Amino acid sequence: MENDMGLIVKTMARATIPLIGIFGAYVVSHGHLTPGGGFQGGATIAGAGILFLVAFGLNEAKKRYDKNLYSALEGLGGLAFLGAAMLGLSVAFFYNILWRDKIAFAGQPGTLLSAGFLPIMNLAVGLKVFTGLVSAMMAIALFRRWKK
């Protein structure tokens, strides 16, 4: 069954999927500096996955999609968020010890390596949202069929 788009859409998708991916990574990693953050960036990267599915078709996407890998990465994102939140548990839950005690990510505010655990949490949420949305979309796309 042929369920992919034509040649022009496919060629443009080849060029724009890395573009969407790097823009999503930019939004996620600059979540503490510019508008956006984990959810917005993760949803942007998931858009690249949806573009891949729509442009290249379900058969091609099925070959590239690994259920166990995406499931594990989604769990890893949640665990990384929780781990960052528990770093300052000696004082309080969600206590930003990386920033208060100048351990890591403690640069000048406004630079990339600042804001303590916020960049870690943004990356964790971005990973979780990306893998979760792509998994949900693949599950819907693979749902048996219209007829019968």
Place this chain on the structure above:
Amino acid sequence: MGFIVAFIWSFVLWLVLTAGTKGMLWSPQEIVAGVVFSAIVAYATRNIIGEKTARFLNPIRWVEFAIYCLGPLFWGMVKANFDVAYRVITGKIRPGIVRVPVDLENDAQYTILSNSITLTPGTLTIDACPEEKALYVHWIYVKEEEPKSSEPVSGSFEKWARRLGR
């Protein structure tokens, strides 16, 4: 090879996005983060970006792209927009779909030509058929019903597309 092409493409975009973090240039931490994220994106998309894309890393190709976008393509867009404004005011239209035979070899050439035709108003690419070496174009004012080449539809764009995508 696909990894290197995807890496350079994403890293250039990262540099464009983060320009101005240290004066007008980039702070070292942004560049390191860019290398890391570009490597991740490039690893994920190394099989998607396509075969033989390394030819687009040739700087001569970039100069040709810049000349094409600022010269023929921009001029064609300006001319065609005035032409469509004229057709909107006077209502002189004769729409139709024509089959345009083209002499192109690879996907990139078809994509460049189709997008150029769509960007110049009055013509809209509907489908590209590489197996019959033709484009199907919706034309707002059909001058030739069965064109022998792409010359009446798109002017010199086919020559440019053949050169840019080779």
